[in-house]
Amino acid sequence: MTFSSSHVDELISASLSGDLTDTERAELDAHLARCERCRATLAAFKSERRILSGLPTAYPPRDLSARVRAGIESGGLAAPWWRRPGGLVAIGASALTVAVAFVVVVFNQGPAEVGQASGSPEATLSSAPSISAAESLVPSVAPSMPSTFLAAGQLGYFELGGAPFEPSHLAFINDATGASIDAGIVSGPPIAASLSPDGQWLAYITQKGESGVNEVWALDLRDGTVTPLGCSVAARFTERLAWSPNSRWLAYTLMAVALGADAGCQAPGTGTDVWLFDVRAVEHHQFTGAGYAYTAQFGPDSPAGEGQLWVSFAMGQPQTALLFVPSRPGRETAEQAPGVFLPVVAASGNRALFWTGTMAPSGGDGSEWRFYLGGMPQLSGDFRSTGPASPWVGTPLFTDLIPYGGGAFAYGKFTWGPDSDLVAFWDGAWTGVPQSADGTYPAQQGVYVGRVSSGLLSSASRLPLTLEPNTWIVDVSFTPDGTAAVVTVGLASAGIGDPPSAYLQIVALAGGQPRTIGGGVNPPPWDGPAVFGH
Amino acid sequence: MTASRDRFQARDAQFDRLFNQFSGPIYNYALRMIGDADRAADIAQDTFIKAYRKLDTLTDASAVRSWIYRIATNTAIDAIRRSRHTVRMDTDEDRPVEQPDGGPGPETQVLSGMLDERIGRALLRLKPKHRQCLILSDIDDMSAAQIGEVMGMKGGAVRVLLCRARAEMRRLLAAEGLVR
Numbered sequence: 001m002t003f004s005s006s007h008v009d010e011l012i013s014a015s016l017s018g019d020l021t022d023t024e025r026a027e028l029d030a031h032l033a034r035c036e037r038c039r040a041t042l043a044a045f046k047s048e049r050r051i052l053s054g055l056p057t058a059y060p061p062r063d064l065s066a067r068v069r070a071g072i073e074s075g076g077l078a079a080p081w082w083r084r085p086g087g088l089v090a091i092g093a094s095a096l097t098v099a100v101a102f103v104v105v106v107f108n109q110g111p112a113e114v115g116q117a118s119g120s121p122e123a124t125l126s127s128a129p130s131i132s133a134a135e136s137l138v139p140s141v142a143p144s145m146p147s148t149f150l151a152a153g154q155l156g157y158f159e160l161g162g163a164p165f166e167p168s169h170l171a172f173i174n175d176a177t178g179a180s181i182d183a184g185i186v187s188g189p190p191i192a193a194s195l196s197p198d199g200q201w202l203a204y205i206t207q208k209g210e211s212g213v214n215e216v217w218a219l220d221l222r223d224g225t226v227t228p229l230g231c232s233v234a235a236r237f238t239e240r241l242a243w244s245p246n247s248r249w250l251a252y253t254l255m256a257v258a259l260g261a262d263a264g265c266q267a268p269g270t271g272t273d274v275w276l277f278d279v280r281a282v283e284h285h286q287f288t289g290a291g292y293a294y295t296a297q298f299g300p301d302s303p304a305g306e307g308q309l310w311v312s313f314a315m316g317q318p319q320t321a322l323l324f325v326p327s328r329p330g331r332e333t334a335e336q337a338p339g340v341f342l343p344v345v346a347a348s349g350n351r352a353l354f355w356t357g358t359m360a361p362s363g364g365d366g367s368e369w370r371f372y373l374g375g376m377p378q379l380s381g382d383f384r385s386t387g388p389a390s391p392w393v394g395t396p397l398f399t400d401l402i403p404y405g406g407g408a409f410a411y412g413k414f415t416w417g418p419d420s421d422l423v424a425f426w427d428g429a430w431t432g433v434p435q436s437a438d439g440t441y442p443a444q445q446g447v448y449v450g451r452v453s454s455g456l457l458s459s460a461s462r463l464p465l466t467l468e469p470n471t472w473i474v475d476v477s478f479t480p481d482g483t484a485a486v487v488t489v490g491l492a493s494a495g496i497g498d499p500p501s502a503y504l505q506i507v508a509l510a511g512g513q514p515r516t517i518g519g520g521v522n523p524p525p526w527d528g529p530a531v532f533g534h
Numbered sequence: 535m536t537a538s539r540d541r542f543q544a545r546d547a548q549f550d551r552l553f554n555q556f557s558g559p560i561y562n563y564a565l566r567m568i569g570d571a572d573r574a575a576d577i578a579q580d581t582f583i584k585a586y587r588k589l590d591t592l593t594d595a596s597a598v599r600s601w602i603y604r605i606a607t608n609t610a611i612d613a614i615r616r617s618r619h620t621v622r623m624d625t626d627e628d629r630p631v632e633q634p635d636g637g638p639g640p641e642t643q644v645l646s647g648m649l650d651e652r653i654g655r656a657l658l659r660l661k662p663k664h665r666q667c668l669i670l671s672d673i674d675d676m677s678a679a680q681i682g683e684v685m686g687m688k689g690g691a692v693r694v695l696l697c698r699a700r701a702e703m704r705r706l707l708a709a710e711g712l713v714r
Binding site: 049057061 | 557561578580587669671673694696700703704
């Protein structure tokens, strides 16, 4: 069949948005196979669509809801910008805003899923208390009440057992006492865990078999009740489990997934958003509705007693904003950190680790964000410094890595030690030129540990772990006294019916023989990740 | 009296949900259509005020997205008609197109900002209807049928318009050195 070039171009254009019938699709595919010009047009249209869809999103004016409410009540529409006080002054600023093209963050209050109060958008940020970066970053001291299960300093870890083809029982074990809590049957191993500041709740993420989906759970350590909190595509940067200082809220990240009703595992919406679990109400609900929002960390409560959550938004230049919990339309943001992604603040509140770089969506549906240019973990400046420099202008965490041509980390993980001086970085996917003669640095399998006070991280910072080729670093934490790193090392499944396994290795930073928990039995269990009682 | 108050509160709650869900997308839609942050805020504001007044006409909850975008579209087009100095960046024709050198370091952020600026500039040079359907398709991820609901056109006409918009955008992006 012969088509006119304009008709083929229309089909090509329509194919990008899924607007072709099956017949048209077949016709187009056949035509593309023999038309080089049409293939070039398809590539160009795809490229154009990718460029537009990757544009960062702007944050609406803080007073928009108040202006709308005022307009509704007064019965009028907006006064033109040139008639508003300051309108002419604002022209220059707005032109600049557009010139740098939408570089501020968007926050879209998500739909209430469960128990979310519907507020009126009457308040404005102008009435919000001013919160300095230093004040907002200092975590509150957690209540020192003893845990019912894990006393201060005690090591607890997950263990997943079960023979091949049998249901996997997950247990949480107190290493000191040997006591355990049955967390029920899961369909995959735990890969992240976080204990609430009051020690009453344990949040964790498990893999759902090999489906590429994770499940989020909360275990009440007082009575062993397990609450499922949702499913998520196992996307990068979605494994943060953030507790509020008062232990009421857990923030976590879900990337929308639908495995079908039979799987009982769905997250509504599109893209990636932050969810909240309210332990008082034992309810969870969607917090953001942006589609590219990620949980970073809770800051201390505001002076008015509100929770404040750092949420990062993945876009070309990522953004991080401090949002009130529960959400209050009209005064969503107290602080913003342009260019910052997934900060984690030290216990002292003085400094943060965070990502910078240029991000882009990847994956099958283009909604999983990674760094594609210059992705580097950074150490912030001192938040208590009164100097003119923004603390969010960071220092690269690695002192000897040079991202030639923009090739750097696509993703990775970092954490602080308890003394706010130790730092660890692992699972870093380096896309640039290898930076050692043997081509092994930086290694995704490596765990790099260093100190802010003594030169940060370099190739010499790698922990001396003995790892098999098919192992991967699941999680890293530090002992409460900061003398050892606790590493969960995962071993890939050897085949169908052979469950994945993991062991915990406690590595003294001063050297010496590491202590290993797990392994050694057949089939080996999955042990880890670990947490410590507060 | 109580029934009336309840109805009023239900309407306010419905509007709050609408605002919370769409204030960001509508503001961004207006910003990309008009290229001016202040005027985009005005358009978003007027859109939601009109939406509040017309809330009773929204009978199909599944069509709420098309409905609010259609109000925003009409508001934006009115604004474009009222003022002809919409595209300040059009005056920037002679500015040389810088090519990223691929170098490392903090300039990557600056390069990204420049990239966004060039895309925004190309977008604002499109005819309003071309710009509108391209934004709805490629940024707001609407199908031809949904775009038709927003723009008041049949799906077939949207396909033709969208194809022309893509071809024009391809030429403008090429002029900015962003595609070949």
